[in-house]
Amino acid sequence: MTGAPIERLFPAPGPVLDPSAAGDAQLLEWYSAPAGVDPGTPWVSFNFVASLDGAATVDGRSGGLGNAADQRIFSLLRRHADVVLVGAQTIRAEGYAGELLNAAGQQWRRENGKSAHPAVAVVSGSLDLDPAGEFFTLAPVRPIIITTASAPAARRAALSAVADVVDAGDADLDINAVVAVLAERGLLRIHSEGGPHVLGSFTAAGRVDELCLTLSPALAGAGAGRITAGPAAADLASMELAHVLRSGSMLFLRYLRSKR
Numbered sequence: 001m002t003g004a005p006i007e008r009l010f011p012a013p014g015p016v017l018d019p020s021a022a023g024d025a026q027l028l029e030w031y032s033a034p035a036g037v038d039p040g041t042p043w044v045s046f047n048f049v050a051s052l053d054g055a056a057t058v059d060g061r062s063g064g065l066g067n068a069a070d071q072r073i074f075s076l077l078r079r080h081a082d083v084v085l086v087g088a089q090t091i092r093a094e095g096y097a098g099e100l101l102n103a104a105g106q107q108w109r110r111e112n113g114k115s116a117h118p119a120v121a122v123v124s125g126s127l128d129l130d131p132a133g134e135f136f137t138l139a140p141v142r143p144i145i146i147t148t149a150s151a152p153a154a155r156r157a158a159l160s161a162v163a164d165v166v167d168a169g170d171a172d173l174d175i176n177a178v179v180a181v182l183a184e185r186g187l188l189r190i191h192s193e194g195g196p197h198v199l200g201s202f203t204a205a206g207r208v209d210e211l212c213l214t215l216s217p218a219l220a221g222a223g224a225g226r227i228t229a230g231p232a233a234a235d236l237a238s239m240e241l242a243h244v245l246r247s248g249s250m251l252f253l254r255y256l257r258s259k260r
């Protein structure tokens with residue numbers, strides 16, 4: 001394995017974790033389901049990286065903000081997921097072709113009573129996704145596409161050959177219905193990797209239980225958007241700090257929704 005060590009700063013200074021299976025096991029424990037969360041109810045987490053001045057992308061993609069330590073956390077978070085949820089624009093921008101987990105990740109999931117691969121779900125209103133694209137042809141599990149009843153019928157038919165296309169709402173996507181559609185399939189630990197419009201939609205619906213935010217030590221300048229986008233949320237959703245990890249000058253912040 002490669003990459004810089006990661007250490008915990010809060011709640012208690014912890015060990016310095018070199019890139020190793022033992023270090024990964026500790027990180028997985030720090031990111032496990034919070035105490036008191038009912039394992040029978042849905043839990044929605046998000047993972048984002050942002051620059052110090054709030055940019056979510058550099059040249060249209062998030063990769064320029066990350067490093068090997070960020071990639072390590074990003075990959076480990078997928079291990080806990082029943083389903084990785086992504087917005088259609090992130091699929092179009094970043095690709096997402098092939099397996100989401102390496103062999104070690106797949107083995108860890110099997111050893112922990114999970115399927116080797118998490119399910120993958122994409123939210124899309126337009127269904128503007130290429131059924132012949134590598135996201136579908138290389139997918140280790142049949143993707144789920146969550147859309148609305150008013151989505152274009154021809155695209156729905158084409159995508160139904162390569163994915164399960166399900167509705168969550170009539171004209172507009174209903175975020176509570178998105179969560180319910182996944183929960184009906186037994187996919188309760190919903191882990192989203194964005195993008196900003198998906199986070200904005202879930203924030204507006206009050207359905208963000210956890211935000212894992214990598215703070216990248218860089219100033220991106222004006223131009224790029226934030227990690228959230230779309231219509232404004234009616235209420236401020238307060239979050240509580242669960243932990244702070246550090247690798248060099250990069251911080252990994254885990255926030256949980258404040259108890260209501």
Ligand SMILES: NC(=O)c1ccc[n+]([C@@H]2O[C@H](COP(=O)([O-])OP(=O)(O)OC[C@H]3O[C@@H](n4cnc5c(N)ncnc54)[C@H](OP(=O)(O)O)[C@@H]3O)[C@@H](O)[C@H]2O)c1
Binds near residue numbers: 093128227
């Ligand atoms: N910094 C980070 O950690 C991070 C993480 C992920 C992505 N990104 C970057 O963010 C950019 C993409 O983000 P984005 O915000 O433009 O797109 P996005 O959130 O990935 O996807 C937006 C798309 O998802 C569908 N969607 C989301 N919410 C919806 C709703 N409420 N109703 C109906 N459809 C909905 C729509 O698909 P249709 O258009 O198909 O209708 C919409 O265009 C890329 O540049 C990517 O690299 C950064």
